[in-house]
Amino acid sequence: MKASTRKKIEHFIDHPVTDVVVVVLIVVSIVLLMAELAVTSEQAKTQLGLVNDTIIFVFIAELSLRWMAETKKRRFFRHYWVDILAVVPYLRMLRILRVFRLLRVFKFGLKASKKMGWLNSSLQREAVQWFAMVTFVFVVVLFGGVGIRLSEGSHLPLSEALWWSVMSMVAGEPMGSVPISTLGRVVALGVMVSGLTVFAMLTGVISAMMVHRLGHIDxxxxxxxxxxxxxxxxxxxxxxxxxxxxxxxxxxxxxxxxxxxxxxxxxxxxxxxxxxxxxxxxxxxxxxxxxxxxxxxxxxxxxxxxxxxxxxxxxxxxxxxxxxxxxxxxxxxxxxxxxxxxxxxxxxxxxxxxxxxxxxxxxxxxAASIIATATKTRGMVKVLDELLTARYGNQFYKTPVAASMVGRRVGDIHGELKRSHDVVLIGIQHNEKGSVRDVEVNPPFDRIVTHHDILLLIGRHPVDLSRE
Missing domain, CATH: 3.40.50.720 (NAD(P)-binding Rossmann-like Domain)
Structure with a gap:
């Protein structure tokens, strides 16, 4: 596929309008699943099935576009394997997997939260945490209700199945009679374990909020x-x-x-x-x-x-x-x-x-000057690295002149500074008017030092000549 075509497909499937349409269709498909389990009329089930098949066709088209735009096919299957199973029309027994499409709603919510720049980051983070927990609870309740309804037979009304899922998740044990079928027991076990997970998530979110609030007292x-x-x-x-x-x-x-x-x-x-x-x-x-x-x-x-x-x-x-x-x-x-x-x-x-x-x-x-200098003067970057950091080695320092240096030539005090303080004079700042821009780099040998001058030095330690 041409890169331009892939870009157009990516732009289409990542467009906010596409996200909204997919979210709406996911919610509608879950509602249709609930309706299929609730109604008893065969004619109504047939009509609901036609609507659901149309939505499945849209999902197949959407997943096909995502597969075409994905450069790494393994990543596509890793992200969308549940959706693929949920749209296979012949596996009616896997209708329960439609519930997990709600997890994609959570993913779209995360994408939207990143664009909410007007929100304070802490509020945004808390909103995402609560949204994740509520989405997880909703998915577990639907999974438990639909699963127990399909596994234990149509004699159990959908409303009671959903209520059973909620109470089993809260209590940590199957409410009422214990499921008879193997699938029902697996569903019950999943709901109970999920209840413990929800409790842990709730505790963690509340604890994090309290720590955040207390930690930001001014x-x-x-x-x-x-x-x-x-x-x-x-x-x-x-x-x-x-x-x-x-x-x-x-x-x-x-x-x-x-x-x-x-x-x-x-x-x-x-x-x-x-x-x-x-x-x-x-x-x-x-x-x-x-x-x-x-x-x-x-x-x-x-x-x-x-x-x-x-x-x-x-x-x-x-x-x-x-x-x-x-x-x-x-x-x-x-x-x-x-x-x-x-x-x-x-x-x-x-x-x-x-x-x-x-x-x-x-x-x-x-940055440009350093790169140019490194290009024409090999090894100079190491010199600059040492001079421009306080982590190690020599650095730039400045100090007022010593009284004994006033009236003397720059060339005469070079050796004295090296012998007595192990520093190198590289410039003089004339400070008579308080200006810090009047700086002579590498002043001439015969330049006379005055009491208004500030010496610019390279050394391993700071030097204060004004005390001498």
């Missing part, structure tokens, strides 16, 4: 109110966990708490190697709102990091616009905070510069 909010000199992260993407890990391993920031603001549906999962997960606080909210930033303790924070937020479906331009807006609010609320911002598009940098942020990073450009 004790963290009180903790955030007490934080000071912490790091604030606004927005979230795939680099977030690595960023938190690096901050907790860096000598300068490892003792600071971290507050993360994001429109999370569920809290991020941390790697087992994260040094201090107990000092990471999650605040669910929109970081473009003043009240959310205030709740996160922005006035008491020392650093703010604004990530390109990927938690919601937005265009890159919208994400950068929200990043700029967040940075503007942060700088407006606390001008002296050190703000680092991640952009997706360099063209939006001019807007950020007007807000007064300290550092601007365009992640995609850095």
């Amino acid at each position: 004790t963290r909010a009180m903790d955030i109110d007490e934080l000071s000199e912490h790091i604030l992260i606004c927005g979230w993407n795939r680099s977030g966990p690595s960023l938190v890990d690096e901050l907790q391993r860096s000598a300068e920031t490892k003792d600071r708490a971290i507050v993360i603001i994001g429109e999370f549906e569920q809290e991020p999962e941390w790697p087992a190697s994260l040094p201090r997960p107990d000092t990471v606080y999650i605040l669910k909210g929109d970081c473009t709102r003043l009240d959310v930033l205030q709740k996160a303790g922005l006035e008491r924070a020392t650093h703010a990091i604004v990530l390109a937020d990927l938690l919601k479906e937005r265009s890159d331009q919208d994400r950068d616009a929200r990043t700029v807006l967040t940075a503007m609010l942060i700088e407006r609320m606390k001008r002296e905070i050190f703000t680092s911002v991640e952009l997706l598009n360099r063209e939006n940098e001019s807007f950020l510069k007007m807000t007064g942020v300290d550092e601007i990073v365009v992640g995609t450009e850095y």
Whole structure:
């Protein structure tokens, strides 16, 4: 089959309208099964049989399309073997298998729940759990009622058979007389075991709900109110966990708490190697709102990091616009905070510069530069790996100059720094006006060091020359 034809078939069978039609037909087929067992008129049974045969024909067509669209045929038979048996017209004794078509209703319900983005994730998860349990109970009751009706003879009314199924499931033993036939005893055993399963499911769902409710009592909010000199992260993407890990391993920031603001549906999962997960606080909210930033303790924070937020479906331009807006609010609320911002598009940098942020990073450009450097300079990636991580080896550090270095040439202090502190001078930041962008990388030999300078170093440990 051509790939284009398979795509069209997949689009048709996965369309929401197709799902709704299949669900309706499944429910109708179950109702028809109940009606066939309840009526005594042969004419009525014949008419119901014709309607049921029409529905079976539709199911055969639907299953045929699914088989044609499925690239792995074994997977098709693994998923739909009960449906295949239920539509075989000659196996009338397997009519009871129609009940299991209701399990497909549950599958369609799960598919729909994934699209309910307006629901809170915890509410959505609880709704799915209750829906699963109710569907299971409904299937067991129908299976037990129809099974005992078929196995024990037509003298047992359908309503009493269904009531027997409910009471046997609740009591854990056959209610009334014990089934005589082998099939009836198998059905009774299945209903009793299912009753124990339902009880276990109910206990588990209620316990999970209680744990979830108790676990989300807002004790963290009180903790955030007490934080000071912490790091604030606004927005979230795939680099977030690595960023938190690096901050907790860096000598300068490892003792600071971290507050993360994001429109999370569920809290991020941390790697087992994260040094201090107990000092990471999650605040669910929109970081473009003043009240959310205030709740996160922005006035008491020392650093703010604004990530390109990927938690919601937005265009890159919208994400950068929200990043700029967040940075503007942060700088407006606390001008002296050190703000680092991640952009997706360099063209939006001019807007950020007007807000007064300290550092601007365009992640995609850095990734491209690293790949290009690795291509033309073999082995350079290992150097960057070591310098850009706090996990091991050498890192970047900065320190004010020592009083004894003021007025001397850069070339004269290179060897002194290496001998006394085992560090390498790679740049100088001139800090006379408080600017962090005026940086000289690899300053010339004759460049004179002033008391306004900040030295940029590579070393294994932090160095503070201001004490010398």
